[in-house]
Amino acid sequence: MADKTDNEYRQVRISKLDRLREAGQNPYPERFERSHMLADARLLDDDVQGVTVAGRIMTARIMGKLSFITLQDVSGRCQISIRQDDVGPETYKIVKKLVDIGDFIGIAGEMYTTKTGEKTVRAKGFSFLGKTLRPLPEKWQGVQDQEVLYRQRYLDVIMNPESMDRFKLRSNLIRIMRRYLEDQAFMEVETPVLAPKASGAAAKPFTSHHNALDMEVFLRIAPETYLKRCIVGGFDRVFEFARCFRNEGMDPSHLQDFTMLEYYCAYWNYEDNMNFTQKLIQHVLTELFGSLEVEIGGEKIDFSGEWPRVSFRELILKDCDIDIEAFRDADSLRAEISSKGITLEDVEKMGRGNLIDQLYKKVSRPQMTGPVFLTKHPVDLSPLARRNDDEESVSDRFQLVIRGWEVVNAYSELVDPLDQRARLESQAALKASGDDDAMDMDEDYLLAMEHGMPPISGWGMGIDRFCALITNQSNLRDVVLFPLMRPND
RNA sequence: GGGGGCAUAGCUCAGUCGGUAGAGCAACUCCCUUUUAAGGAGUGGGUCGAAGGUUCAAGUCCUUCUGCCCUCACCA
Numbered sequence: 001m002a003d004k005t006d007n008e009y010r011q012v013r014i015s016k017l018d019r020l021r022e023a024g025q026n027p028y029p030e031r032f033e034r035s036h037m038l039a040d041a042r043l044l045d046d047d048v049q050g051v052t053v054a055g056r057i058m059t060a061r062i063m064g065k066l067s068f069i070t071l072q073d074v075s076g077r078c079q080i081s082i083r084q085d086d087v088g089p090e091t092y093k094i095v096k097k098l099v100d101i102g103d104f105i106g107i108a109g110e111m112y113t114t115k116t117g118e119k120t121v122r123a124k125g126f127s128f129l130g131k132t133l134r135p136l137p138e139k140w141q142g143v144q145d146q147e148v149l150y151r152q153r154y155l156d157v158i159m160n161p162e163s164m165d166r167f168k169l170r171s172n173l174i175r176i177m178r179r180y181l182e183d184q185a186f187m188e189v190e191t192p193v194l195a196p197k198a199s200g201a202a203a204k205p206f207t208s209h210h211n212a213l214d215m216e217v218f219l220r221i222a223p224e225t226y227l228k229r230c231i232v233g234g235f236d237r238v239f240e241f242a243r244c245f246r247n248e249g250m251d252p253s254h255l256q257d258f259t260m261l262e263y264y265c266a267y268w269n270y271e272d273n274m275n276f277t278q279k280l281i282q283h284v285l286t287e288l289f290g291s292l293e294v295e296i297g298g299e300k301i302d303f304s305g306e307w308p309r310v311s312f313r314e315l316i317l318k319d320c321d322i323d324i325e326a327f328r329d330a331d332s333l334r335a336e337i338s339s340k341g342i343t344l345e346d347v348e349k350m351g352r353g354n355l356i357d358q359l360y361k362k363v364s365r366p367q368m369t370g371p372v373f374l375t376k377h378p379v380d381l382s383p384l385a386r387r388n389d390d391e392e393s394v395s396d397r398f399q400l401v402i403r404g405w406e407v408v409n410a411y412s413e414l415v416d417p418l419d420q421r422a423r424l425e426s427q428a429a430l431k432a433s434g435d436d437d438a439m440d441m442d443e444d445y446l447l448a449m450e451h452g453m454p455p456i457s458g459w460g461m462g463i464d465r466f467c468a469l470i471t472n473q474s475n476l477r478d479v480v481l482f483p484l485m486r487p488n489d
Numbered sequence: 490g491g492g493g494g495c496a497u498a499g500c501u502c503a504g505u506c507g508g509u510a511g512a513g514c515a516a517c518u519c520c521c522u523u524u525u526a527a528g529g530a531g532u533g534g535g536u537c538g539a540a541g542g543u544u545c546a547a548g549u550c551c552u553u554c555u556g557c558c559c560u561c562a563c564c565a
Contacts, residue, residue, distance in 0.1 A: 008534060009499055009516065059525070066522040083522070101515075114523055138500040138514050140526050145496090147557045159500095202565075248564045249490095345562075357565085381565090399565090406565065462565090475558095488538095488556050 013133045016098045020128060023094055027131040032106040039075035042119045044111045051121050053078060054106035054129055056158070059139055062096055068120070071105070072158070080107050081114070082123040091126050101139070104130035151488075153481050169288065170467045170479055174241065176287045177261060180280055186237040186263055191226035193219060193243065199442045200224030200384070203246040206256075219245035224384065224458065225445040227264050228413065231456050232448045239263035241463070252475040253405070257484060259463040268457035270396045270412040274373050277400060277408055277459065278307055281371070285470070296403055296472055303371055311376040312356060312394070319363040324356055324378075328393070353380035365404050374399045383423045383439055385411035405469055408461045415453035421446055
């Protein structure tokens with residue numbers, strides 16, 4: 001790792017700092033006025049005067065009295081040239097002797113096209129804008145070491161334009177979603193990250209201790225119950241980009257620290273919400289890609305038209321010929337699964353809902369490619385979802401599955417406070433009997449519910465997952481700028 | 490947690506059967522007014538991830554450890 005402070009490069013560059021100051025150049029000046037981003041400068045006609053650009057030096061071709069330098073900024077790259085005859089021998093000597101690849105410089109000058117056809121800014125004035133003490137990675141191969149790419153992400157995005165583009169896309173994605181929701185009268189709110197209870201999902205929380213209050217606090221595992229309190233309070237449509245934390249295993253599709261977008265809409269049911277989801281995602285993809293066909297993992301996925309809606313029951317019946325409605329308790333279902341020759345891990349401990357979920361993950365989910373709305377989950381997998389009025393064993397719930405990834409989870413919310421109390425009591429009983437993932441009793445949330453809720457449909461999307469999916473990344477860390485790494489010093 | 494893989498100069502990588510540590514880029518000293526992976530001449534740069542072991546001799550073989558990647562399990 002680059003933690004040595006005594007290497008040749010650093011010593012040489014520190015000595016250049018002093019020489020820059022002696023030559024009258026501040027190595028770290030306070031500002032610079034740009035007229036154009038580099039990508040925009042390249043579009044200018046020849047002979048345009050008064051162009052001022054700045055950026056990081058990526059490559060340099062230094063000659064005796066004329067140099068070509070490629071600068072990079074967030075917009076892209078542009079070549080500049082510096083001629084001794086234009087800037088004078090003192091300044092040209094600085095360029096030759098004291099400027100390194102990786103440094104920031106700014107120039108003022110005019111546009112021209114070189115005889116090899118490259119748009120170039122010819123420097124009439126030169127400003128030193130920032131000294132680097134470390135060399136950039138190799139200009140052609142860049143950084144290959146996955147560990148360095150994660151630990152020193154700045155090097156990744158400096159050297160790899162596709163990586164920079166991916167993070168730009170993530171930013172665009174979030175902006176487009178935020179605007180779309182705002183345009184549909186949703187209001188962005190912020191709810192607690194640090195709370196006395198980890199509620200709203202089944203997951204192991206991170207814990208901490210609040211000194212002044214002398215109490216245990218939890219990092220949120222979901223914003224759900226607070227956003228629903230907002231609905232109780234009269235905000236009809238709310239959303240939050242909620243950083244959530246779950247103290248569970250890490251692998252390419254799970255991070256302990258991730259971003260969920262959740263929204264809640266009063267007076268909608270889950271079917272309204274499916275309609276809206278389809279419009280939202282079609283809008284986002286059109287804005288991002290100008291197309292509803294996205295290539296993911298080597299196959300083109302078509303997001304246009306109406307997406308199929310299939311219930312758990314229909315799906316499982318189709319994929320393994322088991323009608324889950326015919327098996328109303330865990331034991332009979334377990335027997336049926338094993339009689340079909342399907343093996344699932346740890347079936348003995350599972351309730352009926354979990355059995356169905358595991359069965360689905362085994363026989364159905366891996367082969368689901370295009371966008372599919374999976375609906376009507378077993379009610380005991382959905383402690384916060386509304387029970388279906390016609391079938392009491394299922395919930396008014398859907399997930400959006402794309403290429404085997406559950407990207408969206410949404411339902412008609414349970415707004416009956418007595419039903420909610422009963423379901424949380426059974427969750428708490430599961431937890432007391434050793435199920436760490438079951439939910440806690442949440443009296444504070446029940447108190448809010450008892451003050452009355454309208455019909456609500458809520459919705460959550462794993463932003464990291466969606467982003468990884470549409471940027472064709474298989475590891476969520478590739479869409480997170482600074483993933484958590486074990487320190488290695 | 491199980492299994493597999495990787496770790497050599499600032500970066501990208503070679504390193505044969507165990508026998509003096511290599512290249513390109515980058516850096517340093519020069520030359521160079523149209524380059525664009527600029528070119529030419531020269532120079533310096535290594536705790537081979539760490540610690541043990543085997544051996545006359547270890548970057549190389551063995552053990553342990555650390556970090557990272559993949560995979561299985563777990564986990565909405």
